[in-house]
Amino acid sequence: MEQSSTSALLQGTVLDLASDVVSALRSGDHVRAGGTLTGGGAGEGVARAAVRVLGADTLLPTALLRVPPDPGQLAVFKDAVAAHPPRDDAAPAVVWSHWAMARALRRLEQPLTDPLADDPGAEPGAGWLDDAGWQLLTHQLAVLAPLALPGEECAVTRAARRRPVDVARGFVRAVRRRDWQQAAGAGRWLTLLDGVPDSLGLEAGLDFVRLMGGSDPRVALQLEAARLMPAGVLL
Amino acid sequence: MSVREVEETALEWVWAHRDRFALGDDALAADGQVNRTWKPLGELAQVCASVSACTPPSDPVHTRVSDLLDFAWQQTRQGELFLLMQSLEPFATYPLEVYAAFASAGRRHTGYEASAAVVARTRGWRLTEQYPTRRLGVIEAERRSGLSPHGRVPQALGRTWLGGLPEPWTFERAAGYALTHVVFHLTEWGRAAQGVPPDLADYLRHWLPPWLDTCLEARMWDLSCELLAVAASVPSPPDPAVLDDAWQRVAAAQHTSGAIPEEGAVQDAAGSADGAAPYAFTDCYHSTLMAAFAAALTTARLRDVDRAGQGVPG
Amino acid sequence: MPSKDKVLEEVRTENIDIEAALDPAEPDGVFRDSRECAALALQSGGTSLLLSPPTPRPKKG
Structure with a gap:
């Protein structure tokens, strides 16, 4: 019950986040992309998890329309990358979606500073x-x-x-x-x-x-x- | 289970149930059910003609389908019933289409062909309103029966779903059955891959795999078998992995009696009542015939490829 | 000091099976074919019924 209601909350937040991105892509208005994240609707943890699920597409307006990201949104994005690294036994798609998020940050010249990573840009197989x-x-x-x-x-x-x-x-x-x-x-x-x-x-x-x-x-x-x-x- | 085993067991079932293909009195009755009399017999004849043509005479399967063809021809009283049907329903196309299957296997009746030619010369016959796929079939039936075809294949093909090269994601059941029959007509039921124009061959090479995959997932066994027959009839067959996967799924749907149900709903209705004959004849005869047809073409194709030394695994 | 709600939320978030959301299985295929009804004003399959006398109804009482 607890688990399913939380999953539903996460799913709903992912949908809200996706709607924000769609609006931004349609209007070219990057600020609206941050609505769900900066509006304080979802809790921090859920918002972070939702960003991790939507992945690098959270920053898609920035990538495709070449407008600078909203600072608040960027902060949550960085948190999501840091808070949800792939487990050792993670499926390749999970590893790659994480890699894609880190890649998106590198595109923005905002690379993560992870002292443990030998080469943060190294590709998974x-x-x-x-x-x-x-x-x-x-x-x-x-x-x-x-x-x-x-x-x-x-x-x-x-x-x-x-x-x-x-x-x-x-x-x-x-x-x-x-x-x-x-x-x-x-x-x-x-x-x-x-x-x-x-x-x-x-x-x-x-x-x-x-x-x-x-x-x-x-x-x-x-x-x-x-x-x-x-x-x-x-x- | 191999493709060959699917073929043999399907033909076992057909042989054991051949009496169900027999023509009764209702085949000639005005209120008879043509789809339950002439249609199954014509399908039996067509499948046996094709299997016979692609199987070496030394193969026991060849003997089995030849015997079935003899049985079917006897049902028409060596073609006499076609002449009788001609006098009862002169403008019906189905007797000619059924006859063409026999004619393609060398069972002919010159008297019927002569009288069919008289009707086929009329404007009314040429203008019969029908689906484009059916029109192509009638043109082919005329050619196989020694009549002058009433139209040209490229024009008839252009009016069909497949001939227009539609977006492949618009495929549904009805389009599927239309396209398989277009290929059957173009290739003389699997005998002449070169009958498929190059653009169509490319189109089919690209899109047969997703159609086959989704029909199998939907447990549409009958259409899946027809698509497998198409796959074995076109100039460039799908990847062997695609065929292996499909045949395994068909084999898994085959009952121990050899019968293959038309679709999943038939299996669900039969439930766990796993007797000797869990399906009604009408729920399985067509798909079982199509499985035998497709399997024979596939086996022949793999044999040809092997002979050509390309070493595609069976 | 974090509020009780906040702590609860963090615990819940950790419980979320995010891996499943990141590599979801395919949903089952949905198959339904478009149908076609007979052309309007085309002769009904039951034409002959219209020509037959009405079925006698059992009389009441």
């Missing part, structure tokens, strides 16, 4: 993606959608670039299963990949996912990212 069938590949890439950014260069983006047809198949599968979150995440990756078959109809596909699942702010976030992607130029 991505061998699990090379071994994965197209279904698992797409699922994992959708979970790691915050890494789908123009100009991003890491083992995960390289794995995605090697298998555009497989990711496109995963998109078809996700739409067929009505898994809108996975479809939106895969769709965001596809906007970045060369070699996606034209017959996929990606643009209409993204519109369809918005129509069917866009009321979920986590879905809307991925679709907004996909919309801004071609114009976005990162470092």
